[in-house]
Amino acid sequence: MKRGTAGTLESNDAMIMVKESDGLKITITSIVYDFFHEQIENVIRETLKEEGLTNVEVICNDKGALDYTIKARLLTAISRMEEEK
Amino acid sequence: MPGNNPAMLQNSDIFEADAVIYDLEDAVAVTQKDSARILISQFLKSSKKPFPMEIVVRINGLDTDYYMDDLNMVVSDKIDTIMLPKARVETLIELDKILSRIEEEKHLTKKIGVIPIIELAISVLEINQIVTLPRVNGVLLGAEDLSSDLEVARTKKGDEILHPRMCIAVACAAYKIDSIDTPFTDTNDDIGLKEDCRFVSSIGFTSKAAIHPNQVPTINEIFVPSRKNIEWALRVEAAAKLADEKGLGVFSLDGKMVDKPVMDRANKILKKARNYNLI
Structure with a gap:
């Protein structure tokens, strides 16, 4: 099963892992979960939609990343997953 | 600014620098080049208002496998300038062609400038031609790599880079473009930084690169217009x-x-x- 990971666990960053799956599954842990988990999930869903991905599992460990960082790390993880042989 | 560090990227507009250099080269590990390109690109896309400073991206050299991906990913209307490491006449001509292609493909509304880094002895010899090339709107001296190429020790006083400094200052002044001095690498020596700034200003440099945000106020103090x-x-x-x-x-x-x-x-x-x- 192909997978890709990107990002770090440093402050203002996020570590995101994406792997092939039978359907769409998103798991988020965040230091600001109570306030921002919906926003983080929206960024992830929008990015997957833009990339045309429906059958993937995304695990996001957020350390206070802004939207652009979440999107960048997810795009990198997707790219790495797709490059995996 | 290291290109793969979101905490630094998103605070890069608060230091009163004339320009910020987002780095894809030495400050980014080989395994993270892809990640840094995408992060810089998304960071710039996410900005809704114009930046108060010039946006420069230092790409990897044209002798690497990374530069084309760097350019394809980061060149947009959101950036002003590409900084090219180990620049030479032939690599700058090649870069101009690539940028023209990307500008056309992406329908950019502006022409991207180029700042060559002079960090090879041969580039010092080529400086009078380099400053005349298309897009070149400034030149940065890269003294650490240049000292290595010259096989001399890098010193705080900088006698070993006096000749390159003179060559760059004169060539840039002749073509009315920015001459940017090499960073002062001791971030704890503000007196040394000030002396270094005063010296290069006295020989005609128009600016100096900072390696740490705490150097910006001192550099600004010396390089404000007369x-x-x-x-x-x-x-x-x-x-x-x-x-x-x-x-x-x-x-x-x-x-x-x-x-x-x-x-x-x-x-x-x-x-x-x-x-x-x-x-």
Whole structure:
């Protein structure tokens, strides 16, 4: 099963892992979960939609990343997953 | 600014620097080049308002496997300038071609500038040609790699880079482009930084790169425009306004032709002077 990971666990960053799956599954842990988990999930869903991905599992460990960082790390993880042989 | 560090990227507009260099080269591990490209690209895309400083991206050299992906990912209307490591005449000509292609493909509304880094002995010999090449709007001296190429020790006093500094200052002054001195690498030595800034300013450098945000105020203190330059720029501005009313694109002041590059230089001086409340 192909997978890709990107990002770090440093402050203002996020570590995101994406792997092939039978359907769409998103798991988020965040230091600001109570306030921002919906926003983080929206960024992830929008990015997957833009990339045309429906059958993937995304695990996001957020350390206070802004939207652009979440999107960048997810795009990198997707790219790495797709490059995996 | 290391290109793969979101905490630094998103605070990069608060340091009162004239330009910020987002780095894809030495500050990014080989395994993270892809990640840094995408992060910088998304960071710039996410900004809704214009940045208060020039946006520069240092790409990987044209002798690496990374530069084409760097350029394809980061070149957009959101950036002003590409900084090229280990630049030479032939690599700058190649870069110009690549940028022209990308600008056309992406329908950019502006022409991206280029700042070559002079960090090879052969590049010092080529400097008089480098400053004449398309897009080159400034030159940065990279003393650490240059010292390595010269096989000499890098010192704080900098005798080993005196000749390259002189060559760059004169060549840039001749073509009215920015000469940017090498960073002062001891971030705890503010007195040494000040002395270094004063020296390079005295030989004609227009600016200096900072390796840490805490160096920016000292660099700004030394490189703010002189009263003489501010007065000249104000006169250019007034003459340009008059010429514009007469429908003239080019005019003369004190017997010298004033065209767009000269007006750009005057505008830069005035912008800097106004930023520092000097006028």
